[in-house]
Amino acid sequence: MSVEIEVGLENAARVKGAAQEIFLEEPPKGLKNPKVQRLLGVGGLLLLAVVIGLFVYYHNRESTDDAQVDGHITPIASKIYGRVAEVLVNDNEQVKAGQVLVRIDPRDYQASLDQAKAQLALAESEAASAGVDIPRTRENVASGTSSADAQLAGAVADLARAQVTYDQARTSDLAWAQANIEKSRANAELAQADLARYKPLLDKGEISKQQYDAAKANADATASALKADQEKLAQAQRAVEITKAQLLASGARVEQAKAGVSAAHADVRQISMRTSDAQGKIAKVQQARAALEAAELNLGYTQVVAPVDGVATHKQVETGQIVQQGQGLLVVVPLQDVWVTANFKETQLRKMRAGQKAYVHVDTYGQTFPGHLDSIAGATGAVLSLLPPENATGNYVKVVQRIPVKIVLDPIPSGKAILRPGMNVDATIITQ
Secondary structure: OHHHHHHHHHHHHHHHHHHHHHHHOOOOOHHHOHHHHHHHHHHHHHHHHHHHHHHHHHHOEEEEEEEEEEEOOEEEEOOOOEEEEEEOOOOOEEEOOOOEEEEEOOHHHHHHHHHHHHHHHHHHHHHHHHHHHHHHHHHHHHHHHHHHHHHHHHHHHHHHHHHHHHHHHHHHHHHHHHHHHHHHHHHHHHHHHHHHHHHHHHHHOOOOHHHHHHHHHHHHHHHHHHHHHHHHHHHHHHHHHHHHHHHHHHHHHHHHHHHHHHHHHHHHHHHHHHHHHHHHHHHHHHHHHHHHHHHHHHHHOOEEEOOOOEEEEOOOOOOOOEEOOOOEEEEEEOOOOEEEEEEEEHHHOOOOOOOOEEEEEEOOOOEEEEEEEEEEOOOOHHHHOOOOOOHHHOOOOOOOOEEEEEEEEOOOOOOOOOOOOOOEEEEEEEOO
């Protein structure tokens, strides 16, 4: 035990002496100080890590504060002229697709619709009547044509018979009558000659009175026969005239029948005329039906409805107002379908591609929302402006142009944020 105490005391004395020697030396100053060197080393490492981190963070990022929210601005206009009967929506009110926003007085358009219905009924009636006339006309024309052909055939047959009768009366009958006259004249002259011879013989008493009377009776008979044959000749001549007149009449009837056939065949064109008239009536029906549909459309336009879900704003219509066709009434903005249009410099577009990740910081809410690059515009904003620059005038100054880039955001719950067209935002594209 005593030995250990002695050794400890000895060591304590040595340590104390060494400590006194150490405190007597001056510590290093400035950069030679190990602590400073360690701090500088750690700070340098931290700075390098920060620089590397910032480089990595911003190396594949392109940002711009020239960006705003865009959406479909749906203007609502009147398609007809009329007086506003009722306005059913207020400014900044939520509306649904198909909801009636404005009612225009429908009475004038209801009257036009009723008139169009009456015109359609009249046109359909006329078209039905024309459709009935076509088969009836076809039957009448067919019947008339057949009758005319039959009459022509009968007239031609009558003409042939009249021609035969005329030829017979003019030739054989007339010749037979003339031959009979010659015969009767010869008999009469012979009988007169006999009578003349018998007269002196009677006076002389050479013949009897009976013989003379017989000769006289024969002379009278032959004279009568001659006269009768002359009458027959006159009758034959009259028969020739009659048959000639009948022949001419038959010829006239033939010509009349031919004219009837021509008229009947001409009546065939009435079928085409009736058909054309029926087609015109059918066209009028279609025209009246189109007018009815137009009247129904105009009546339907008296109720102005919302085409999409959204917020009604910029209301410019009041009850009792007279609105013109095409006059703007209000605007509906569908807030559920918005996107961001970011105007990047042309030098920032080198690595941008559709589908790249994007982030949009909205000043209104102080939040950042994710999305993706949808598309890049086909021209710069300057070219698409109302008055594009004209560099050919000689006043050219090279300026970095901006090109609109469309960013589509991921769905945002309505309770978290509502983006409205026109809001200013900051847009960032991850171009890796």
